[in-house]
Amino acid sequence: MTVALSKTDIQSFNNDGVVVLRGVFKEWIDILIRGAEFHINNPSSSALVHQEKSYQGHFMEDFCNWNRIPQYQDFVLNSPLASLAAELTESKSVQFFHDHFFYKEAYSGVETPWHQDMPYYCVSGDQTVSFWLPLESREQSVSLKCLAGSHSFPKEIRPTSWSNNDSFYEDNEAFMDLPNIDNGDFEIKQWATEPGDVVAFNFKSIHGANANIVDGLSRTLSFRLLGDDVVYRQRLGRTSPNFPDINQKNGERLREDWFPTIWSN
Numbered sequence: 547m548t549v550a551l552s553k554t555d556i557q558s559f560n561n562d563g564v565v566v567l568r569g570v571f572k573e574w575i576d577i578l579i580r581g582a583e584f585h586i587n588n589p590s591s592s593a594l595v596h597q598e599k600s601y602q603g604h605f606m607e608d609f610c611n612w613n614r615i616p617q618y619q620d621f622v623l624n625s626p627l628a629s630l631a632a633e634l635t636e637s638k639s640v641q642f643f644h645d646h647f648f649y650k651e652a653y654s655g656v657e658t659p660w661h662q663d664m665p666y667y668c669v670s671g672d673q674t675v676s677f678w679l680p681l682e683s684r685e686q687s688v689s690l691k692c693l694a695g696s697h698s699f700p701k702e703i704r705p706t707s708w709s710n711n712d713s714f715y716e717d718n719e720a721f722m723d724l725p726n727i728d729n730g731d732f733e734i735k736q737w738a739t740e741p742g743d744v745v746a747f748n749f750k751s752i753h754g755a756n757a758n759i760v761d762g763l764s765r766t767l768s769f770r771l772l773g774d775d776v777v778y779r780q781r782l783g784r785t786s787p788n789f790p791d792i793n794q795k796n797g798e799r800l801r802e803d804w805f806p807t808i809w810s811n
């Protein structure tokens with residue numbers, strides 16, 4: 547299934563590292579909600595739960611469930627996801643990398659801190675895209691926020707553990723610190739969204755999300771896809787998500803049996 551994007555959408559994605567696409571997944575929301583409802587009651591063994599003492603709700607994230615939840619699998623294989631990834635990353639073929647679920651209960655005061663995804667991953671390349679897909683209406687204040695242009699920074703941002711802020715790997719000069727985002731030097735892209743809208747962003751875009759302090763639950767699926775130039779990269783420790791038995795060498799295309807090609811032309 548394909549959806550044609552405008553030149554402006556593709557240009558915004560290239561320049562800013564992020565773009566909002568309106569209504570492209572409208573027909574898939576009910577299906578994904580069914581998957582998410584099952585998922586909330588049946589998290590995987592990789593699920594992480596974050597809780598802030600003074601708030602009643604919790605924030606659960608979970609990874610790599612598309613193979614066991616039929617509605618997610620249907621979406622990955624049969625929705626316009628793959629064609630949109632090919633268009634945005636200007637790739638001839640696209641591999642599916644993984645899915646990441648963010649479930650924030652009402653009044654769960656745990657934010658998603660500013661970060662960049664790429665350094666947590668076992669890949670390198672420029673032709674990458676994540677689709678951040680909220681399953682209910684999202685006010686701007688609780689929507690994804692992205693630093694425009696941060697996908698072109700000269701170094702990766704030092705990855706840290708969200709629970710204690712420790713450096714994720716043995717620290718080294720390959721990484722830079724997060725810039726001071728509050729000093730007004732950066733343009734922040736953040737949109738209110740309706741079900742069916744999606745925010746597409748490069749794995750190198752710095753992004754975060756405020757805590758869900760509104761009276762309603764917040765369910766978001768992020769689907770991560772790999773374009774033509776993406777290859778395996780060995781990191782200096784466990785990645786997130788972690789693929790300990792991947793058995794690959796630097797520079798190889800990711801193995802097809804785990805990360806299938808879902809678009810080629």
Ligand SMILES: O=C(O)CCC(=O)C(=O)O
Nearest residue numbers: 648658678754755766768
């Ligand atoms: O929705 C959120 O809280 C954060 C999403 C995010 O960090 C991502 O999709 O990579």
